[in-house]
Amino acid sequence: MKQEFKIISSLINENSKILDVGCGNGELMKYILENISKNIRGLEISKKNVQECIEKGLTVIEGNAELDLGQFPAESFNYVILSQTLQAFLNPEKVLYELLRVGKKAIVTIPNFGHWKVRIDLLFKGTMPVTENLPNEWYNTPNLHMCTIKDFVTFCNQRQLKLTKSISLSGKKVSYIKKNNLNYKNLTSELGIFEIEK
Amino acid sequence: MNKIDNLKKYIVKKKLKLDCGKEISNFPLAYETFGELNEGKNNGILIFHALTGDQFPHGINPITNKEGWWNYALGPNKAIDTNKFFVISANVIGGCMGSFGPSSIDPSTNKPYGSNFPVITINDMVNAQNFLLDHFKIKKLFAVIGGSMGGMQVLQFVSNFPNKADVAIPIACTASHSAQNIALNELGRQAIMADKEWDKGKYLENGKSPSKGLAVARMAAHITYLSKKGLQEKFGRKLQERDALKFGFDADFQIESYLRYQGSVFVDRFDANSYLYITRAMDYFDLTKQFDGNLSDAFKGSKTKFFIISFTSDWLYPTSENREIVIALNAIGADVGFIEITSDKGHDSFLLDVPDFLNSVKNFLNNSYKNIHEARI
Numbered sequence: 091m092k093q094e095f096k097i098i099s100s101l102i103n104e105n106s107k108i109l110d111v112g113c114g115n116g117e118l119m120k121y122i123l124e125n126i127s128k129n130i131r132g133l134e135i136s137k138k139n140v141q142e143c144i145e146k147g148l149t150v151i152e153g154n155a156e157l158d159l160g161q162f163p164a165e166s167f168n169y170v171i172l173s174q175t176l177q178a179f180l181n182p183e184k185v186l187y188e189l190l191r192v193g194k195k196a197i198v199t200i201p202n203f204g205h206w207k208v209r210i211d212l213l214f215k216g217t218m219p220v221t222e223n224l225p226n227e228w229y230n231t232p233n234l235h236m237c238t239i240k241d242f243v244t245f246c247n248q249r250q251l252k253l254t255k256s257i258s259l260s261g262k263k264v265s266y267i268k269k270n271n272l273n274y275k276n277l278t279s280e281l282g283i284f285e286i287e288k
Numbered sequence: 289m290n291k292i293d294n295l296k297k298y299i300v301k302k303k304l305k306l307d308c309g310k311e312i313s314n315f316p317l318a319y320e321t322f323g324e325l326n327e328g329k330n331n332g333i334l335i336f337h338a339l340t341g342d343q344f345p346h347g348i349n350p351i352t353n354k355e356g357w358w359n360y361a362l363g364p365n366k367a368i369d370t371n372k373f374f375v376i377s378a379n380v381i382g383g384c385m386g387s388f389g390p391s392s393i394d395p396s397t398n399k400p401y402g403s404n405f406p407v408i409t410i411n412d413m414v415n416a417q418n419f420l421l422d423h424f425k426i427k428k429l430f431a432v433i434g435g436s437m438g439g440m441q442v443l444q445f446v447s448n449f450p451n452k453a454d455v456a457i458p459i460a461c462t463a464s465h466s467a468q469n470i471a472l473n474e475l476g477r478q479a480i481m482a483d484k485e486w487d488k489g490k491y492l493e494n495g496k497s498p499s500k501g502l503a504v505a506r507m508a509a510h511i512t513y514l515s516k517k518g519l520q521e522k523f524g525r526k527l528q529e530r531d532a533l534k535f536g537f538d539a540d541f542q543i544e545s546y547l548r549y550q551g552s553v554f555v556d557r558f559d560a561n562s563y564l565y566i567t568r569a570m571d572y573f574d575l576t577k578q579f580d581g582n583l584s585d586a587f588k589g590s591k592t593k594f595f596i597i598s599f600t601s602d603w604l605y606p607t608s609e610n611r612e613i614v615i616a617l618n619a620i621g622a623d624v625g626f627i628e629i630t631s632d633k634g635h636d637s638f639l640l641d642v643p644d645f646l647n648s649v650k651n652f653l654n655n656s657y658k659n660i661h662e663a664r665i
Contacts, residue, residue, distance in 0.1 A: 107621075131623070137644075140627050144648050147655030149593070151614060151626045161615040 106168035204238030318386025323370035336434030336441035384559035403489030435638035476505030503551030515601035515634035583616035
């Protein structure tokens, strides 16, 4: 399983109620279902992925996070997970608030546009970055709102959203993001993993 | 009639109070079963048929000699696997395949009930079929499944009996018949009642048959089961056994000929009064209203796991209406999954060979059964 999913799973308490928004083919959900909590469901936009989730025996609703989160009552989940999707929404701010309405806590991961490889692509090659976490070209990327870890931390701070856990992932290397290492982690992290509360 | 008399039936001795206020008892429910009930009696599936269906989803219907209406989905190793599950399928009350319906004989007159048959509802149908569970001594079903009107029965069943099914699969249906649905049904009813042979519903006792009206009703309904794209691809403007238009009102186009054929074969197997009564039951179906405008309340307290399925090209019970059910279930934190299957085959998709649909049902049933009944550690 992806290192990212291992970290997300480690943040979740046993038997809590979980919604995985943009659950993809259900890999993370299946792990959580088998190891942490039976009370998990997914929301997924791709029909093919929904089929794969059903094959795995997962509860999944075909739908669009930007339109369909509204149907869940406030705080109906302990955790709402959003893995590497925030940047693909038309209105990420609205979605983030919806996550925090539906869930007591949100776990959001973002591909870091501040990573040094990304900066080098732009600085030296002068081209839009293509990396492992950002595999698409500028013309076919689903990512509308790329941000850096620093951007995201600032965004949450400005809105007084509490970042109860901030984790950096670089390759297999896991470390905490703190106030005093933010600039450094913004350069070295491929992925930021955040646990957020209102 | 003799052939119908010979069908397998369960006589419901108990009294059933209908929504219209009348009470019935000692009435027949024609049914079939497929597969074997296991020792733990936990592999039972009750399937509900659509408007013109019957108790023969699988195998050959002995009355029509045609293949069962759900042969693609139900049978050994199929999506609803009869090697694994025990499937019960009953003809709805109001129907014409042996269950208590308008063509049944009224003992007080020794004539068919005809228009004297009580108006029945989806709720009545479901309550009647629930008696079958007593007959098989099944306390809890594994699944209730149905498409179209069958899906409405699934919703009503779970609402009436919140913990009598582990899982529920309502397919291509709605929680509340729309104005468009009612309008289309009314068109069919008016076609039947405008046929002089209908004879105010007394055609059976008077040796008549409103087959023209019933055929028109079926033709109109059949169009609603298909999609524009499906029709265009299958028929387009192709001509029927002719090279040029004949400048008349014969079936110049293949689509006309096809619809006429569909109408003509339908009248051989279906009773016009049943068509009136069952479409009425669908029109009266409004689960939301039954719960004072809050559909969620219909499912409150139910531990049933739902899987709702719609089809992209179904304009009769479109995805949006199926989604209303998902939304209502999510609002109370019920266990609900949902998928919209891509298909050009319209509302009829659930009866046809649509692999994505069949695979979803198969995977959902098998995984759910495993999780609920086999994975006890």
